[in-house]
Amino acid sequence: MTASLAYLSATEALSRFAAGTLRPSELLEVLLRRIATENPKVNAFTAIYADEARAAALAADQRYQDGTARPLEGIALAVKDNVPITGHTVTYGSKLYKDNVTPDTHPGVARLLDAGAIVIGRTTMPEFGEAGNCYTPLWGTTRNPWNTEYGPGGSSSGAAVALAAGMTTLSDGSDIGGSIRIPASCCGVYGYKAPYGRNPNDLPNTFDPYMHYGPLARAVNDVRLMQSIIAGRHVDDIGTVAEVVDYTEVADVSNWRIAYSVDLGYFPVDAEVRANLLALVEGLRKLGCAVEEVSLDWGTEVYDAWVATNSSRGSAARFVHDFDRDRHQLSDYAEDMIEKGKDLSSADLIEALEVHVDMYRELGPILERYDAFLCPTTALPSVPAERSPLDIDIEINGEVVPPKVGEAWFMTYPFNSLAQLPVLSVPSGVSSSGVPTGVQIVGRSYADTRVLSLANALETHVYATDFSVLSEGV
Numbered sequence: 001m002t003a004s005l006a007y008l009s010a011t012e013a014l015s016r017f018a019a020g021t022l023r024p025s026e027l028l029e030v031l032l033r034r035i036a037t038e039n040p041k042v043n044a045f046t047a048i049y050a051d052e053a054r055a056a057a058l059a060a061d062q063r064y065q066d067g068t069a070r071p072l073e074g075i076a077l078a079v080k081d082n083v084p085i086t087g088h089t090v091t092y093g094s095k096l097y098k099d100n101v102t103p104d105t106h107p108g109v110a111r112l113l114d115a116g117a118i119v120i121g122r123t124t125m126p127e128f129g130e131a132g133n134c135y136t137p138l139w140g141t142t143r144n145p146w147n148t149e150y151g152p153g154g155s156s157s158g159a160a161v162a163l164a165a166g167m168t169t170l171s172d173g174s175d176i177g178g179s180i181r182i183p184a185s186c187c188g189v190y191g192y193k194a195p196y197g198r199n200p201n202d203l204p205n206t207f208d209p210y211m212h213y214g215p216l217a218r219a220v221n222d223v224r225l226m227q228s229i230i231a232g233r234h235v236d237d238i239g240t241v242a243e244v245v246d247y248t249e250v251a252d253v254s255n256w257r258i259a260y261s262v263d264l265g266y267f268p269v270d271a272e273v274r275a276n277l278l279a280l281v282e283g284l285r286k287l288g289c290a291v292e293e294v295s296l297d298w299g300t301e302v303y304d305a306w307v308a309t310n311s312s313r314g315s316a317a318r319f320v321h322d323f324d325r326d327r328h329q330l331s332d333y334a335e336d337m338i339e340k341g342k343d344l345s346s347a348d349l350i351e352a353l354e355v356h357v358d359m360y361r362e363l364g365p366i367l368e369r370y371d372a373f374l375c376p377t378t379a380l381p382s383v384p385a386e387r388s389p390l391d392i393d394i395e396i397n398g399e400v401v402p403p404k405v406g407e408a409w410f411m412t413y414p415f416n417s418l419a420q421l422p423v424l425s426v427p428s429g430v431s432s433s434g435v436p437t438g439v440q441i442v443g444r445s446y447a448d449t450r451v452l453s454l455a456n457a458l459e460t461h462v463y464a465t466d467f468s469v470l471s472e473g474v
Contacts, residue, residue, distance in 0.1 A: 005030045006166035007467050009219040010075050010226075013169060017064055017074055024060035024074025024118070028053055031076050031120060031167055038165045042143045044158035045167075046081050046091065048121040056118040063116070071229060073116035078123045078168035080159055083109050083213070084202060085119065092319060093127040093136040095329045107200040107237060108213040108230045109172060115229045120168055123158030127334040128319050129174065131155060131389040132182050132410050137331055143385045144186060145470055147434040150382040153186035153410070155179035159216050160187035166471055170226060171216040174205075177306060178377075178412025180214055181425035185377035185438025188427045188465035190455065191216045192223050193412075195446045196419035197241040199227075200234035204318070209239070209419040210309060218467070220455045223424070224248070227448070243446070251453040254288035258454070259366050260374040265298035267411055268396045270380040276429030276437045277376055283462030294366055294373075298359060298414065300404045305355035306413040308348045311341035333389040356417045363418065367444045372454050377438035378410045381431040412440065420445040426455050427465045436465060 005027060008016070016022035032050055039045055053076070060074030079085060082092045084102035091097040105113070113119070124142045126134045134142035134157035142157045144150040145165040152161045156173030160183035163171050173180040175193045184191025196209045205211040215226035228247040233240045260281055263269050281291045317338045320326055327335050367373060380396055392406030401409075415423045421442055428439040443451040458464075 004471070006034045007218065007471055008169065010072070010169050010217065010222045011219065013075060014073070018069065020064070023064070025054070025057040027074070027169070028057040028076060028118065028120070031169070034165065035121070035167045038145070038167055041148060042145050042161050042165055043140055044123055044142060044161035044165065045078070045121045046124055046139055046158070047089065049119055053118050053120050060116060060118065070114075070116035072112060072225070075117050076120040076169045077112055077117040078121055078159055078162045078171040079109055079119050080156055080171075080173050081122045081125050082129060082174060083172060085109060088122070090122075091138060092129070093125045093138060094319065094334070095138045096320065096326055098138055104202065106202045106213065107234045111229050112172070112226070117170065123156070123162055123171065125155045125157055127331045129155035129176060129179055130337045131333045132178065132408065133383055133385070133387060133389060134158070135331070135386060137329065141385050144382060144435055146188065146436060149385060150433060150435050151186070151385040151387065153182035153378070153382060156183050156191070156216060160184050160189055160191065163187065163189045163216060163218050164467070164470060166467070170222060173214060173216050175212045175214060175416065176210055177310060177416050178410045180212070180216060181377050181412045181423065181438070181440060182410045184216055184425040185427075186382045186435060188430070188436030188467075189216055189218050190220055190223050190427070191425045192227065193415065193423045194227065194231065194448065195422045197239045198245075198446070198448065199230045200232075200237040200240050203236070206237040206239055210416045218465070220452060220459050223455075224452055245448050247449065247452070249449045249453070250456050251450060253371070253454050253457045256289045256371040256454070257369070258284060258289050258291045258372050258374060259294040259370040260291060261294055261296055262376065264375055264411055264414065265296040266300055266302070267379045267405060268399070268401050269376055270396050272429075272431045273376045273378065273380060273437050277374065277439050280374070280428050280439055280458060280462055283458070287457060287461055296362055298362070300402065301355050302359060302414050302417070303404045303408055305352035306417055307340065308344060308352035309417065311337060312344050312349050317341050336390055359414060360418055367442070372450060373442040375440050375442070376411050377425045377440050379405065380409055381433060381435040381437050383409065415440070415442060422446065422448045422451045424451050424455050426458055427463060429463060
């Protein structure tokens with residue numbers, strides 16, 4: 001019974017709260033017990049706010065009795081360690097910020113808190129979010145709950161692990177190259193990169209079209225619920241759009257035309273990742289969808305362009321004010337990213353933007369002809385938990401991959417370059433290592449509800465993660 005409560009979706013929990021068959025304080029205690037038993041195995045949290053959460057849960061109990069419950073009243077939320085909350089430490093996974101207490105609250109998480117969510121703790125991330133795996137000099141190594149020899153992906157690493165291990169009901173994350181979608185794939189949950197401007201960000205990210213704040217959850221309807229609260233114009237974010245999206249809208253996809261690519265034109269892809277994508281394709285065909293493979297003439301210039309734009313914005317460098325003094329405290333990968341940014345020229349950035357134009361010149365017409373586009377989230381299920389991002393010697397299907405794929409084995413960053421496209425990573429199956437795999441659903445510009453409608457169809461009729469293995473013995 002305890003395990004099943006730990007894995008309740010937010011929508012299920014809210015229904016029970018409203019009916020009086022479960023109290024927020026009861027569910028919180030279940031989750032705190034899960035954290036006590038599971039977090040030592042996987043290292044998903046940097047801090048647990050047990051006392052604050054208990055007080056908030058008791059207040060939520062009273063709101064349900066009084067009839068004043070808000071849309072997320074009493075739901076536990078795990079918050080990533082780069083999302084500011086007033087009066088709390090935010091470290092960005094770095095020793096340089098281990099005592100950094102922020103005076104501000106991120107506008108996205110502020111909306112979730114105003115809706116009644118309860119922050120249960122802070123989740124781990126690689127230093128400054130600069131890796132697709134998670135180890136830091138400050139917090140150590142975060143592990144995948146499905147197989148602790150492997151990593152959970154990054155950079156919203158602890159967010160996805162906490163969901164998969166039943167330690168929270170909802171998580172938030174940020175995504176500058178796949179940081180929501182990669183761990184979602186590796187941990188068998190859902191992770192959404194909303195189109196640029198849909199969700200508010202904090203400064204200076206409000207001026208960064210490649211950086212996105214968004215939800216991770218174990219169920220598509222929970223993604224919808226979080227988006228309905230986070231999304232919308234915000235006075236502090238110049239980039240937010242005023243359009244109001246009806247996230248309750250679920251379209252019938254049975255007559256849709258869907259395109260897919262196994263490799264995006266240049267990725268070697270693990271045989272199990274490929275097989276699980278093709279299994280989803282067949283499932284959609286059985287639902288009546290016309291699914292066709294398409295070709296993209298993309299190459300490793302897509303990676304070069306993403307690195308150039310990422311480094312030129314000083315993603316890591318803006319946190320390090322005296323590089324020569326502080327570099328000895330940094331992880332190897334954060335130091336490397338700052339070094340890369342030093343050598344960039346304006347010509348490099350212009351060339352990168354031209355690559356982005358060429359990318360959409362190819363993908364745009366495909367998105368117009370088809371209702372959605374599918375591809376793997378990662379080229380292989382995951383990598384060893386303690387692997388350095390600078391270790392580029394990765395084998396896929398028994399062959400060492402090209403260095404640029406070894407460094408970036410995730411197939412997510414192209415869609416940060418094409419920032420206005422909504423992209424959701426959905427579970428596609430499990431690999432022989434026990435680590436889940438995922439598929440990205442890519443939609444036309446700002447077509448959020450179409451992406452989520454296809455995800456609902458896949459979750460309901462084709463494939464959904466079975467968390468019963470992870471919930472055993474609790």
